[in-house]
Every structure is written in C-alpha cells, then in structure tokens.
Amino acid sequence: MNRHEARLLRRGNPWLHALLRASRLAPPIGRLPRVGWLVTDPVLAREVLNDHRSFSMGGEGGVGHMWGQLFGHEMAGLFDGAAHTEVRTAARDLFTEQAAAELVERTQGAHHRALAARLADGREADLAAETRVLAGRLVADLLGLELGAEDAPYAELFATGERLASLALGTTSSTELPEGKLAEAAELAGRLTAAVPAAYAEAGADTILGRCRELGFSLDLTRGLATLLAIAGTETGASGTARTVALLHDSGQHRLLLREPSLLPNAVREGLRVATPAPVIGRHVAADTTVGGRRLRAGERVMVLTYRANNDAGPFDITRDYIPQTRQLWFGAGRHLCLGAAVARTQVARMLETLTAAGRPWRITAREPARRVLVPSYRSLRVRLE
Ligand code: HEM
Numbered sequence: 001m002n003r004h005e006a007r008l009l010r011r012g013n014p015w016l017h018a019l020l021r022a023s024r025l026a027p028p029i030g031r032l033p034r035v036g037w038l039v040t041d042p043v044l045a046r047e048v049l050n051d052h053r054s055f056s057m058g059g060e061g062g063v064g065h066m067w068g069q070l071f072g073h074e075m076a077g078l079f080d081g082a083a084h085t086e087v088r089t090a091a092r093d094l095f096t097e098q099a100a101a102e103l104v105e106r107t108q109g110a111h112h113r114a115l116a117a118r119l120a121d122g123r124e125a126d127l128a129a130e131t132r133v134l135a136g137r138l139v140a141d142l143l144g145l146e147l148g149a150e151d152a153p154y155a156e157l158f159a160t161g162e163r164l165a166s167l168a169l170g171t172t173s174s175t176e177l178p179e180g181k182l183a184e185a186a187e188l189a190g191r192l193t194a195a196v197p198a199a200y201a202e203a204g205a206d207t208i209l210g211r212c213r214e215l216g217f218s219l220d221l222t223r224g225l226a227t228l229l230a231i232a233g234t235e236t237g238a239s240g241t242a243r244t245v246a247l248l249h250d251s252g253q254h255r256l257l258l259r260e261p262s263l264l265p266n267a268v269r270e271g272l273r274v275a276t277p278a279p280v281i282g283r284h285v286a287a288d289t290t291v292g293g294r295r296l297r298a299g300e301r302v303m304v305l306t307y308r309a310n311n312d313a314g315p316f317d318i319t320r321d322y323i324p325q326t327r328q329l330w331f332g333a334g335r336h337l338c339l340g341a342a343v344a345r346t347q348v349a350r351m352l353e354t355l356t357a358a359g360r361p362w363r364i365t366a367r368e369p370a371r372r373v374l375v376p377s378y379r380s381l382r383v384r385l386e
Helices: 003-012 014-025 042-050 063-071 073-079 081-095 097-120 127-143 152-166 179-192 196-202 208-214 219-250 253-259 261-275 306-311 341-356
Strands: 029-032 036-039 281-285 289-291 294-296 301-304 362-369 378-385
Touching: 003 014, 003 219, 003 362, 014 306, 029 294, 036 042, 042 281, 042 289, 042 301, 042 306, 063 073, 063 179, 063 219, 073 081, 073 219, 081 097, 081 208, 081 341, 097 127, 097 341, 097 378, 127 152, 127 219, 127 341, 127 378, 152 179, 152 219, 179 219, 196 208, 196 219, 208 219, 219 253, 219 261, 219 341, 219 362, 219 378, 253 261, 253 341, 261 306, 261 341
Parallel strands: 036 301
Antiparallel strands: 029 036, 281 301, 289 294, 362 378
16 A cells, blocks of 8 residues: 555554555455454455345445435335336436536636646645535535635535534444434534525536436435435545645656656546545445355345555556456446446546646645545645646
8 A cells, every 4th residue: 555545544544554454465355253244355346245135235334324314214115126226217318428528627617727727837736625615616506505705615625524424333243323423413414505495406417416306206305315325425526636646756657647648537547446435335234145255144234445445456556457346446337336436437537637637747745644434545735837
C-alpha cells in the first residue's frame, strides 16, 4: 500500500485500517469473531454481491437496515426485491454516460474552467476542498437546491452529508442506530432535503425528484431516496477524485498521462481501483448458503473487503489493462452496482482534464488526511503546476 494511502486509511478510520492490514494474509473467505465473514477474493466478492437470494441489504449488517431506521419501512423495502428493481429501472436513463456528462458539465463546468485558469496562472489550489465544493454542486442539483454561485454553501452541503454519513461510523459492529444518533441523523437529513418538497411538487419528469413523483412515491420516500443519493455520491466521489490526483503524482505517472492523454480512462479506472472509496460492502445472510467451500448461516453478517480484493491485483499503474477478476468491484456488483458509476467516472476524468489542460505536470505542496470519516480521504491536497 502506498504510504500516503495507508495514512489516509489510518487517520480516516483506524478500525478499517487495522482490519485491512490484518486481512492481508486472510483466506479468500474466513470468519472473524464478533465481526462476521470476511471476503477478500474478487471472484467470491462478486459471487456474494450477485446472490440476491442468500444475501440482503435489509437485515442487520446491511446499509438498508440503517436507512430503514431513518426513513421508515417503505425506504428499507426499497433495497431488496421488486421495489428495488422498479426504482432502478425508472432511474436508468437519468444515469447513462450521456446524462452523466450533461450533469457534470451543467453543475461543475464553470467551476472547472475557473480552476484550470487559476492553475495555469501558477496559483496553488487545494484540490481536496475543490472536490468537496464540486461534489456539493452536483448534489445540490440532484436535491433541487438553489444555492447560488459562491462556493461556501456547497462546501456546507458537503459537510452536512459527511456528518450524516459519519453517524454510521460507529455501526461497523452493528447497523442498529441508537436513539441519540437517530435524532441527529433526522435533523441533518431534514437540512439536506429542505428543498425537496417544493421540487417534488414542480420538478420535470427528467429530474430525480420529478421522476419520484411520477412513480407515485410518497414525499417521505422521495426525501429518503434523495438523501441516499446525496450521501452515496459525495464523499466517495470527492475521495476518489483527490486520491487519483495524488496517486498519479506520487507514482510520477502524471508525466506519462501528459505525454499520452489517451491513457486518461485508464488513469480514472486505476485511481478508483487503488483508492476503492467504498472499501467495505456489508451484507446480511438471508438464507443458508455456501461460498468458497464455507457454510454461511442465515442471520450472519458478511463484509466484502473490496479494498483488499481490488488492491491485490498490484500497485497503481495507468498502463495496466482491465482486470477481468475485479471488473469494477470498486462500484460493487449485482443489482446494487453503483447507480452513479458514470457520474463518478466523469467527475474524476473532468478533474484530470482540468489538471492537464495547461500541459504542465503538477506538484503536491502539502497534504493532510481527513480524520474520523466514513470514507478515507484528503482533508487538504495543495497542488501547483510546475
Ligand atoms: C468514486 C465514486 C463512487 C464510488 C466508489 C461508489 C461506490 C458504490 C458502491 C460500492 C455501491 C454498492 C454498495 C452496495 O452494494 O452495498 C454504490 C451504490 C450506489 N451508488 Fe455509488 N459510488 C460512487 C459515486 C456515486 C455517485 C456520484 C452517485 C450518485 C450521483 C452514486 C450513487 C449510488 C447509489 C444510488 C447507489 C445504490 C444503488 C443500489 O442500491 O441499487 N454513487 N456506490
């Protein structure tokens, strides 16, 4: 593991860092007392994520369990079964490559142009802060919020989402949220979705909120879905972008990318593989089953260590070919495969275009990891063009 990446994991989530270190010598699937089953092998990981009969999100150990406590049974029911298929099908055309390109350009294009000009001028930029504002701009659009031209409200929006996600930090051993945390989470979700009722009433059917209305979803369910989108897409996207920038720099491969711009999609893929911003995916065992020769019992819990499964293929290398074993495991697999994958890839690519626009390599002048966050990330990553 690159030493900067190791530091991000240690500072961001010491428990996760220890788990990932301990799992270096772990078998493809094994059992850890008080935690549950750990899966480290990419092929077995996909087997678990594709087996929707034996593994669910809704029970203890799954993310649906937490969201159900926040937004009610209707919301919990959306993670599994027919309701989930219905939502995915209805939202599909809003998350295609084309839709992602339009969304990123509409919400981030002007910001990127200004950033490219500042960098070309020889000025320094904190790319971690920039990615938070950019993620905030994108999410504001999805939430129907109109926050104006300045950066600050978008950074604040990001911070609200980050606080909401961090409430889940203490839930690595259980996904049952205590009363105090529930009240705080409900307050934060209320702030994030302040504009949802108005947008729900008026938004066109080509927006997420308008689409929820057309589908007959209740306002509460729509608020829940909007919050889920805001959380799913912010920290992961910001983390993946800043870390890809740092990995390119630390490996010296930013110079190769400048010489061979056609490697940009590879750089995005490798950055997301090595960073794996969602390092663990939890599932509840819904029915007895066998994985990799081990017998898993209903009611147990599985943690798919995607970070380990992705990183065992080797260090960051933008000349590396697509890896058939891992595929896109950083976006999960199966029915819950990241809905925002195209948005995420486009965002990272857009940042790399901004950084390479002037044709000069960048230098990292200072950096600081974020502390106690759900998604390991940079708090600051100061960059200047050479
Ligand atoms: C680098 C950035 C991102 C990474 C690494 C990432 C990763 C993931 C992963 C691993 C899952 C599956 C979780 C599971 O199976 O339990 C997921 C689901 C999801 N992601 Fe992303 N994500 C990213 C960005 C985004 C963005 C930008 C959006 C929205 C604009 C988004 C929206 C979603 C949604 C809605 C789901 C739930 C899908 C479902 O349950 O059907 N993600 N993401």
